[in-house]
Amino acid sequence: MSSALLQNEIQYCFENINGSCHKTPWPLGIRSTLYAVLGFLTFLTLSGNFMVMIVIAYFKQLHSPTNFLVASLACADFCLGLTVLPFSTIRSVETCWYFGETFCRVHSCLDASFCYASIFHLCFMSIDRYVAVTDPLVYPMKFTAPVSRMFIAVAWTFSIVYSFSVVFSRANDEGLQELVQALACVGNCELVFNKTWVLITSLLYFIPFFTMIALYSRIFSVAKRQARMIESVSKKTQSSDNYIARVNRKERKAATTLGIAGIAFLLFWSPFFVTVIIDAFFNFITPPLVFDIMIWLTYANSAMNPLIYSLFYPWFRKAVKVIVSCRILRQDCSTMNLLQK
Template sequence: MDSTCSEKEDLQYCFEHINGSCYKTVRSFPFQVTLYFVFGFLTILTIGGNLMVIISIAYFKQLHSPTNFLIASLACTDFGLGLTVLPFSTIRSVETCWYFGEFFCRFHSCLDAFFCYASIFHLCVISIDRYVAVTDPLIYPLKFTMPVSRMFAAAAWTFSIVYSFSVVFTGANDEGLQELVKALTCVGSCQLVFNKTWVFISSLLYFIPFFTMIVLNSKIFSVAKRQARLIESVSNKTQSSDNYSNRVGKRERKAAKTLGIAVIAFLIFWSPYFMTVIIDAFLNFITPPVAFDIMVWVAYSNSAINPLIYSFFYPWFRKAMKVIVSCKILKLDCSTMNLFSE
């Protein structure tokens, strides 16, 4: 009897003076500090890295191309996620409570889904762009102009926001799960569930672009490898390996390789989350909250990875970052500088 009373006294609630408050998971102070540091660092890296990409492409005129416009638009989705979603998700994950109300819970979840699908569609469009650039370089400048890139980016943003808000904000995602939602609902929780119908539709919106990107990037690497062998063969005969067309061809293939790595990273980081959502929907939500939270943060990590990929594989991005960090753009007009000199 005494032990039962002491257990009740040790329990903590998200809101101590509100009936129906959720229980709060008690964590040691050092562990909380560590989690805040890790999630905070990930948030800052996501915001700062993607802001660098956006500024670089917007400022330097040499980077004003249809492909780079799509990359900048993709960086905007990751930047938006870091700025509007990750700070609140950090508090929820560390404190195990949602302190921002039911309305903002819905809105936060809408933004989460919106930026996720916007990233998927951007990567799919970028894969199509690179496929045409590598397989048909003569027609590519005519097909993928700046207006076409803007149209694709606008379509990705528009469809993502319409879909996310029409499903999550209206509550269509949990239709037929009222009993489960009622059992899970308490003051201080922000846990959304999806019925089988919307899990199926959401999965299609992930896996169709997933397989499209896999097929396109496989063909890109195959064609790029064949072109590299052909250029090497011609160069050995003509001794003209440094001509302009060869340099452009190498740049296109390197861009395709880099963006292919970004696509693979996205698939690796996001696939566990989508597989968990599917399993949960068809096996009565068996995934423990802690495991599910880990999957969510693994997916979030992808938004911080892309700028690191660019900085590792793109010399122009490293040079642009040096100019921006050193504040030279505030003193000199560097917008026309050559970023591809090497």
């Protein structure tokens, strides 16, 4: 009797399919809350990053090498919100994958591609800011639009090729056949990575990580020294409005904003990669719920960047107001001066 009762209580992802995964049903209140929170996060990711792309693409004054990188980063985050987050939301709330094994691999590849594209964009942006702050007068000749496009092409191409080649070649689970078999059931979408690929994957995060730390540390050190020099010159000349001072202030402000975006990225992503490394070397001890939380913490970073821009870039707030108020329909709107106070 008790055995039959227990069997009736067990729920499956696919009731009429043999070998279906067990389903972990959440109470209705929790399911509704999760759908609302994760749905809002997806909406925020899509709307915020779409606005960044529109603003930079439409207003000609914003067509700069740095902003091209910002727009491309927003594109990566927007694509993540469009193609990955809706399916991840259903998987997290329903605790089942309803979209087939092939799309599971495609979904995982897109997830990794867009996330790595974000990593490399932020790293290249730190290089851009380093040159701008340390050598502002030569910067326009060093970091041109073709250089920016080259960085963007490298970030996208490497991220997509790497992610799809590793997952579809199944190199990631080589030597883990027993674990893969244990996890194999209809309704599961969980890729595992062996120690070799965990190390390689982690290096692709930690190398840009330490690059950004080193460059932004150098940037703020130089910026502090420049600020003292400008203050000294200002006291002597009673004016700090010379060209070099204005350029330095502008580049330092941009570096600060992008530095905050970089720091937010590190805070949101580091727990995930630490968890992945611990999992690979300690026999996958992380509970599924904890791992899922780590994944959504990384996804949340894609919604953060537009919020950072809105807080620290007056031109972004001004452009959004123009778009929302429909003034964008005016013929000369694309050439308006957004940087004017």
